[in-house]
Amino acid sequence: MNIDDTTESTTLTVINGTTESTNFMVTDGTTEPPTPDTTVLTTPAPTPKPNPTTNSYQVDNKAGNVTCLLMNAGIQFLLVKNDTTNTTYLANIPVNTTDFDGDCGDEENTLTIWFHDNDTLTNGMVTFTFSKNRTGDNKVTLSAVSLSYENMEGVNKTVTKVNMTDFSVTPGRSYLCKAEQKIELSEGHAMYTLGLQVEAFRTVNTTAFGSAEDCVADQKTSDIVPIAVGCALAALVVIVLVAYLIGRKRSARQGYQTV
Numbered sequence: 001m002n003i004d005d006t007t008e009s010t011t012l013t014v015i016n017g018t019t020e021s022t023n024f025m026v027t028d029g030t031t032e033p034p035t036p037d038t039t040v041l042t043t044p045a046p047t048p049k050p051n052p053t054t055n056s057y058q059v060d061n062k063a064g065n066v067t068c069l070l071m072n073a074g075i076q077f078l079l080v081k082n083d084t085t086n087t088t089y090l091a092n093i094p095v096n097t098t099d100f101d102g103d104c105g106d107e108e109n110t111l112t113i114w115f116h117d118n119d120t121l122t123n124g125m126v127t128f129t130f131s132k133n134r135t136g137d138n139k140v141t142l143s144a145v146s147l148s149y150e151n152m153e154g155v156n157k158t159v160t161k162v163n164m165t166d167f168s169v170t171p172g173r174s175y176l177c178k179a180e181q182k183i184e185l186s187e188g189h190a191m192y193t194l195g196l197q198v199e200a201f202r203t204v205n206t207t208a209f210g211s212a213e214d215c216v217a218d219q220k221t222s223d224i225v226p227i228a229v230g231c232a233l234a235a236l237v238v239i240v241l242v243a244y245l246i247g248r249k250r251s252a253r254q255g256y257q258t259v
Contacts (some may be wrong), residue, residue, distance in 0.1 A: 059102030
């Protein structure tokens with residue numbers, strides 16, 4: 001049968017005694033399937049939150065005569081509220097969080113922080129693992145981050161990042177980064193640090209950091225200041241020189257007029 005080369009075909013399917021029909025358009029003998037849904041889900045941006053407040057942490061060995069790890073940092077997390085809608089939100093480790101612990105191992109130093117963000121009612125625990133000489137260059141690095149939390153909908157989640165070589169620093173020195181740093185975690189999560197200074201594998205019983213090695217972001221910021229000062233001084237020299245030449249030219253003209 002040919003009606004303008006286009007017909008509508010109906011397929012009947014019987015499932016548990018129920019008849020369902022599916023319509024397909026047939027054009028020139030070719031069956032065209034339904035158009036697939038190409039809607040792309042976008043992740044809504046989280047509500048802005050104030051910068052986290054800097055807290056101080058330290059880990060002592062079992063004998064209590066060596067502080068193997070020191071860290072000062074403001075820490076903020078990008079968390080997932082709803083997996084279906086990809087809704088995210090921000091949670092801070094609040095000020096004066098004193099519930100933390102760690103371990104002073106020969107190969108690894110760890111710091112675990114338990115926190116509760118009152119604004120988002122988020123309970124969580126984050127563990128930082130520092131390793132020594134992972135890349136064969138005798139550097140101390142942050143090698144892993146593990147975050148476990150109960151989100152705003154009461155769902156428990158654990159996300160991680162492993163095999164890291166972040167915060168690389170020479171043993172006996174501290175890693176310093178005043179600028180904001182972002183560490184991507186699994187399943188769309190992230191951790192932000194602000195005003196970070198950390199030193200692991202320490203062998204002394206003091207709370208004074210070793211000499212600092214600045215992060216790349218801080219080095220770029222520190223380079224901007226002398227460049228800006230240099231440009232301002234150069235502009236000032238040009239202005240003074242132009243003013244001098246204009247004044248000299250006017251004086252010469254006045255001399256000619258007097259003669």
